[in-house]
Amino acid sequence: MLTAMALAVCTAFTAACSSGAGTAAPETTKEAQTQAPSETEKEAAPGAESEAAAAPExxxxxxxxxxxxxGGVFYMLAAAYSQLIPSVNPNMTINVEASAGTNENLALLSSYEADVSFANPGDALSAYEGKREFEGKAATNLRAVMSGNMNYFHVMTLEDSPIKTLEDIKGRKVSVGPTGAPYIMPEIIEAATGFVVNEDYTGEWMSHDQAAEALINGDIDAICATNAIPSSAYSSLTAAHPDVVFISLTEQEISNVTTKHPQSYVPTVIKAGAYSTIKEDTPTVGLRVLMFTNDQVDEDAIYQLTKAIMENTEAAEAIYAPAADYCLETQKESIDSYPLPIHPGAEKYYREAGLIQ
Incomplete structure (x- = not known):
């Protein structure tokens, strides 16, 4: 099933580009496999060094x-790296497993059912500290690899909607993100306004694509979501429906969120033109996505993964624009605030790069 899922994800992503928890830990550390690279792995990603096609020792x-x-950023990033990394290091293969989002990713890695993934930093910290569904089973085996793209808090509705501010969602039906990331949107909304999900408004958990469709069909009144810019789901939504509007957060709402959750969120802006219906800058909050692993993944594997990503950011950006933020400059800004201990493989690379003394 995993192989089929990986093939489906990679095939779908390649086609798009060409068109314009828990089980016990394993007894031993994951060891390298020893098969020859496939023909697909030998194909260089856009912008990758041509000599990288020669498999290193x-x-x-x-x-x-x-x-x-x-339609979400994690899905697109995984598809991009499954294409890029084998092209610059034919000794590495990335198999993509679709998931429901942050919380399932944390469960999969803490139970050693996957090796690398993406999460929102606040959720990763909660898992590591044994909070929420990790209460009594703290995921202290999780390790940081790198910080990446900014995910922006989007608030969207239709032009003729009575919702003109975030506070106007009171009494309304609102999409609050995928089922695998159930806490982020309710957390931001509560910090900003004091509104509690399913008390002050009705929360509907659905994927980004499902949320876009539900808004147009009238099944929900607004979408609240965190995603990279541009989000494929919301780019398609706004392109097809020019009556989709974006709601700004007030200065007080932004201050409320960043004061209550200083380790997770920062003030930011969705720039005018980021989507076809945004005509002026839209103040909001954002968070930097965390790529993470667990303590059983081989040190050299994470070293090679980190090296491949850090040294090929332009090639990654050519595949999926938000991958540009998975770079050394981002790590310089964020390495001291990773919510998890750093994996030895990533630490080795950052020491070589001069980020850690």
Whole structure:
């Protein structure tokens, strides 16, 4: 099933580009596999060094990367790296496993059912500290690899809707993100306004694509979501429906969120033109996505993964624009605030790069 899922994800992503928890830990550390690279792995990603196609000496590694829901940033990042990394290091294979999002990713990695994934930093910290559904089973085996793209808090509705501010969602039906990331939107909304999900408004958990369809069909009154810019789901939504509007957060709402959750959220802006219906800058809050792993993944595997990503950011950006933020400059800004201990493989690379003394 995993192989089929990986093939489906990678095939769908390639086609798009061409058109314009828990089980016990394993007894031993994951070891490198020793098969020859496939013909697909030898194909260079856009912008990758051509000489990278020659397989270097060393261990072979096959990593399972849990992603996210269709139309979301985690899904797109995993698909991009499954294409890029084998092209710059033919000794590495990335197998993509679709997931429901952050919380399922944390469960999969803490139970050693996947090797690498993406999460929102606040949720990763909660899992590590044994909070929420990790109460009594703290995921202290999770390890940080790198910080990446900014995910922006989007609030969307239709032009003729009575919702003109975030506070206007009171009494309304609102999409609050995928089922695999159930806390982020309610957390932001409550911090900003004091509104509690399913008390002050009705929360509906659905994928980004499902939320877009539900808004147009009148099944929900607004969408609240965190996603990279541009989000494929919301780019398509706004392109097809020019009456979709974006709601700004007030200065007080932004202050409320960043004061209550200083380790998770920062003030930011969705720039005018980011989507076809945004005509002026839209103040909001954002968070930097965390790529993470667990303590059983081989040190050299994570070292090679980190090296491949850090040294090929332009090639990654050519596949999926938000991958540009998975770079050394981002790590310089965020490495001291990773919510998890750093994996030894990533630490080795950052020491070589001069980020850690």
């Amino acid at each position: 060393g261990q072979r590694h096959s990593l399972t990367m849990a992603s996210g829901t269709n």
